[in-house]
Amino acid sequence: MSRIKNLEDYAVDYRKSVTDPEGFWAAQAERFVWRKHWDEVLEYDFEDYNVSWFKGGQLNITENCLDRHLLHRAEKTAIHWVANDPREEDRIFTYRELHEQVCKFANVLKSKGVRKGDRVCLYMPMIPELAIAVLACARVGAIHSVIFGGFSAQALADRVKDAGAKVLLTANFGPRGNKVIPLKSIADEALEKCPGVVETVIVYERTKDHTSWTAGRDVWWHEELEQVDANCKVEIMESEDPLFILYTSGSTGKPKGVLHTTGGYMVYTAYTFKNVFQYEENDVYWCTADIGWITGHSYIVYGPLLEGATSVMFEGIPTYPDAGRFWRIVDRLKVNIFYTAPTAIRALMAQGLEYVELYRLESLKVLGTVGEPINREAWEWYHLHIGKGRCPIVDTWWQTETGGIMISPIAGVLPTKPTYATLPLPGIQPVLVDQEGKEIKGKGVEGNLCIKFPWPSMIRTTWGDHERCKNTYFSTFKGYYFTGDGCRRDEDGYYRILGRVDDVINVSGHRLGTAEVENAINMYTGVIESAVVGYPHDIKGQGIYAYVVCDSSKLEVSTITELKAEIMATVVEKIGKIARPDKVQIVRGLPKTRSGKIMRRILRKIAEGQVENFGDISTLLDPSIVESIKEGAQKVE
Numbered sequence: 049m050s051r052i053k054n055l056e057d058y059a060v061d062y063r064k065s066v067t068d069p070e071g072f073w074a075a076q077a078e079r080f081v082w083r084k085h086w087d088e089v090l091e092y093d094f095e096d097y098n099v100s101w102f103k104g105g106q107l108n109i110t111e112n113c114l115d116r117h118l119l120h121r122a123e124k125t126a127i128h129w130v131a132n133d134p135r136e137e138d139r140i141f142t143y144r145e146l147h148e149q150v151c152k153f154a155n156v157l158k159s160k161g162v163r164k165g166d167r168v169c170l171y172m173p174m175i176p177e178l179a180i181a182v183l184a185c186a187r188v189g190a191i192h193s194v195i196f197g198g199f200s201a202q203a204l205a206d207r208v209k210d211a212g213a214k215v216l217l218t219a220n221f222g223p224r225g226n227k228v229i230p231l232k233s234i235a236d237e238a239l240e241k242c243p244g245v246v247e248t249v250i251v252y253e254r255t256k257d258h259t260s261w262t263a264g265r266d267v268w269w270h271e272e273l274e275q276v277d278a279n280c281k282v283e284i285m286e287s288e289d290p291l292f293i294l295y296t297s298g299s300t301g302k303p304k305g306v307l308h309t310t311g312g313y314m315v316y317t318a319y320t321f322k323n324v325f326q327y328e329e330n331d332v333y334w335c336t337a338d339i340g341w342i343t344g345h346s347y348i349v350y351g352p353l354l355e356g357a358t359s360v361m362f363e364g365i366p367t368y369p370d371a372g373r374f375w376r377i378v379d380r381l382k383v384n385i386f387y388t389a390p391t392a393i394r395a396l397m398a399q400g401l402e403y404v405e406l407y408r409l410e411s412l413k414v415l416g417t418v419g420e421p422i423n424r425e426a427w428e429w430y431h432l433h434i435g436k437g438r439c440p441i442v443d444t445w446w447q448t449e450t451g452g453i454m455i456s457p458i459a460g461v462l463p464t465k466p467t468y469a470t471l472p473l474p475g476i477q478p479v480l481v482d483q484e485g486k487e488i489k490g491k492g493v494e495g496n497l498c499i500k501f502p503w504p505s506m507i508r509t510t511w512g513d514h515e516r517c518k519n520t521y522f523s524t525f526k527g528y529y530f531t532g533d534g535c536r537r538d539e540d541g542y543y544r545i546l547g548r549v550d551d552v553i554n555v556s557g558h559r560l561g562t563a564e565v566e567n568a569i570n571m572y573t574g575v576i577e578s579a580v581v582g583y584p585h586d587i588k589g590q591g592i593y594a595y596v597v598c599d600s601s602k603l604e605v606s607t608i609t610e611l612k613a614e615i616m617a618t619v620v621e622k623i624g625k626i627a628r629p630d631k632v633q634i635v636r637g638l639p640k641t642r643s644g645k646i647m648r649r650i651l652r653k654i655a656e657g658q659v660e661n662f663g664d665i666s667t668l669l670d671p672s673i674v675e676s677i678k679e680g681a682q683k684v685e
């Protein structure tokens with residue numbers, strides 16, 4: 049099926065996708081290599097929550113990402129990697145070379161006893177081997193679980209244990225900006241915290257520095273590769289066999305392992321990649337995300353490779369060695385499609401135009417954003433200074449759980465509007481519901497964003513806990529998948545995402561549960577309890593504000609400055625730097641109702657700098673607490 053090229057195509061496809069979803073998605077799926085055709089396109093039940101797409105179909109996703117392209121695109125660049133250090137040489141992999149590397153590493157995995165259904169955790173820097181290893185897992189039918197390199201040893205241990213991973217893939221070090229993350233020693237520490245799970249650690253030698261070693265468990269990546277050949281048949285998978293687990297945060301303290309399966313995820317990521325970005329055969333596409341997040345899975349690894357695209361993969365950060373790094377790479381590699389996060393745009397905006405004006409940016413055709421709401425100023429700056437007013441911006445709304453882009457402009461096809469994700473893609477049926485779960489129809493309305501019909505790449509379960517999946521997504525509003533986001537549908541029928549309505553905060557596009565951060569804070573000895581809220585932050589979108597109640601004996605021996613520093617360090621240790629609170633306020637108590645519920649609404653207002661209009665506070669157990677928190681907030685830096 050061809051791409052959507054104009055508004056009429058969009059209208060036709062959208063209508064078809066709603067009136068005949070099975071026919072619509074079957075036509076999309078026909079483009080791929082299936083070892084056995086499916087029997088049933090869709091079966092689902094939103095009550096007990098079960099869904100299957102292309103049941104009975106058999107395939108291997110890597111055959112579609114790699115082998116399928118060997119006939120016509122063997123010498124085309126699949127991945128063009130750029131190192132953190134601008135003096136280090138690029139590494140380029142054609143489809144033929146990528147195929148070969150994936151086959152070899154798949155054989156390494158097999159030699160370590162990895163079989164279909166086994167879990168493999170990856171804790172790696174943004175190097176080609178990460179993409180290669182992800183694909184190698186899929187080739188042998190193992191379930192990959194990538195853990196972002198910014199997570200701490202404890203966070204890594206929690207995830208490795210939850211997944212029950214047999215093998216851990218890592219690198220000795222991970223260069224990022226002017227820092228180097230000691231991935232291997234963090235991994236060592238993590239494995240000490242969950243003994244008896246991982247049997248083998250395969251270590252990529254990213255730098256020549258000294259690497260700690262556990263004989264009998266650790267092996268070098270390059271040495272293992274020398275012992276295998278380059279032929280590796282694909283493992284034949286059922287369409288609904290698991291492809292990967294990716295942990296994300298929710299309202300409770302424990303991160304959940306979102307599970308995606310094979311056939312539907314493949315069809316949907318390819319379809320959305322091709323249409324949203326309007327990828328054309330010779331385009332150079334660059335998504336700046338990390339493969340540790342869903343954006344990297346769907347739009348660095350799977351979507352682009354399924355479409356035979358040429359992708360840039362970047363190890364570094366936007367501001368190293370200076371704030372012109374992105375634009376230098378865009379000019380040098382003639383990038384046509386550029387996909388990044390609002391946080392990065394805001395950070396670069398703050399550095400000034402001199403870093404942009406040095407570059408031509410002529411190759412750019414399409415710009416994209418993802419991960420958090422984009423404010424108007426950032427949208428306009430991106431549009432004017434990067435896109436030179438010429439490139440459509442696709443503000444793509446989606447989630448780890450949705451697997452692929454859900455609400456978004458189709459580049460150059462749907463007229464855009466700053467801060468609006470615009471309209472649903474074909475196959476996606478969004479609805480807004482009120483607190484009672486009643487659909488709010490019409491235009492110019494706001495409500496809880498839900499999706500009322502299945503789409504191929506939706507979450508299948510949360511690893512090891514199907515009840516949790518059902519309760520989180522399908523119980524709040526009966527008959528719908530609940531996203532956790534608030535949303536406005538304006539007079540044009542356009543959707544604007546307003547942000548989370550649950551206890552999740554979005555810091556620099558990273559999702560964090562307030563309960564998760566509170567749990568970490570509470571682990572610091574001397575903390576009695578805490579409450580964490582988000583507040584507007586110029587660069588990060590949201591910052592983390594923690595209200596902490598300490599033991600009086602602790603307050604006697606430590607200064608407030610010391611306490612704050614130690615509380616922050618505890619969070620870094622338990623979760624990672626991404627979760628470090630921006631502000632910590634030591635308080636004598638939290639505003640609680642008589643039934644013991646923390647009134648977060650009040651805490652949010654204070655964190656935002658509002659000191660009036662708290663609404664009804666008469667149900668508070670001790671209303672004087674609010675005054676004292678307000679006063680204390682003045683002094684928080």
Ligand code: WTA
Nearest residue numbers: 418419420421443444445446447448545559
């Ligand atoms: C938010 C990232 C506004 C939203 C792909 C969602 C957005 C959460 C947008 C998912 C956008 C993502 N505009 N908000 N374009 N994209 N979000 O799982 O709150 O890391 O629920 O997936 O990010 O974050 P996640």
